[in-house]
């Protein structure tokens with residue numbers, strides 16, 4: 001039997017990191033089993049779906065290495081409406097489903113609770129189809145439904161506790177529970193690897209598989225992803241969109257390595273490992289069923305390590321989207337013609353060891369390309385304390401005839417200027433740094449001045465001096 005897995009996102013918003021994790025687990029499982037990965041876009045919720053979200057899913061998957069053309073699909077759930085309806089009809093004709101015209105209020109009035117499930121009122125009323133009549137699945141009164149789950153063992157559900165659930169709405173349209181099963185069945189899916197949030201649906205869906213006369217798939221419900229307060233990651237509260245991480249400058253390799261650590265770890269004490277190791281060592285059956293903490297700080301640290309590990313030319317190439325701006329990344333504060341690739345190449349290795357996400361490249365190098373430094377007023381106030389004006393005067397005097405204009409000479413000159421005033425180099429640097437870069441922190445100062453050049457450095461020091469008068 002060929003293993004066939006699927007990833008079945010709904011295009012109702014940005015692509016959730018938890019979804020990306022499930023997609024990768026499906027992807028690796030298929031690869032390890034010599035199986036097939038199917039992408040199915042569950043686009044039947046017309047009110048919430050937008051085509052751009054589908055495009056977002058495809059490009060986000062592509063970004064983390066599940067590239068277009070290397071999987072089966074995408075199929076669109078909306079194209080299978082006829083199959084969904086036919087299955088609903090079959091279940092009805094076989095006596096496994098019945099029409100029901102109960103309103104929610106009527107059920108509540110009978111059961112005395114808004115939380116009680118459906119009470120089976122229409123089970124034996126023999127209603128035919130009609131406007132406003134939902135189709136309900138007749139769940140067995142006895143027995144158990146045993147879900148075979150590669151991660152959770154055999155969660156077992158008593159059938160008598162499963163209500164007669166709706167499979168098609170009053171307008172005849174099938175609901176998610178049914179459409180999802182019919183698609184899996186139509187597409188020959190053998191393993192359903194999906195988020196834990198769907199586990200409550202699983203016994204109902206397995207009953208549907210049984211009723212449709214097909215052996216259910218093997219299930220694997222991967223752990224819910226939570227924030228530091230152990231709350232489920234939510235798009236209203238947390239940063240969950242894979243696209244947001246991409247546009248902030250997370251590297252795809254760092255991201256997918258980190259996502260695979262949600263509930264699993266490679267052998268040894270390692271966490272940062274090449275993708276090939278993950279593909280070889282990952283075991284779905286070893287995934288920890290407990291909620292997985294999405295630790296953004298750790299991801300950031302990971303990303304910094306991945307950035308530092310890049311060859312410099314790859315780092316330079318990886319920075320390009322932030323140096324120019326794209327459809328989704330804001331343009332930098334300089335004009336395209338102000339950018340100097342050679343100057344950038346000189347400071348790139350200094351930046352590479354200091355940034356954790358690629359977008360941080362911009363505030364580190366903007367002083368080289370903008371006409372005037374983008375001065376942060378808080379930084380200015382902090383650095384331009386008493387004595388700053390005199391210090392700048394001395395620095396200007398020292399730098400005017402400096403030969404050679406290089407980091408060593410720039411440093412020893414300022415060291416001497418500071419020493420005359422009883423200042424350590426760090427203190428002496430602060431007004432110069434803010435005058436030239438507009439910030440209190442940044443790349444090593446003297447290398448920065450070397451690349452910026454004598455003329456611009458002096459012009460900025462003088463402009464700052466004027467401001468201090």
Ligand code: GLU
Pocket residue numbers: 007008009010042180192193194195198
């Ligand atoms: N469309 C469902 C979701 O995005 C997928 C359900 C499943 O994987 O079975 O949650």
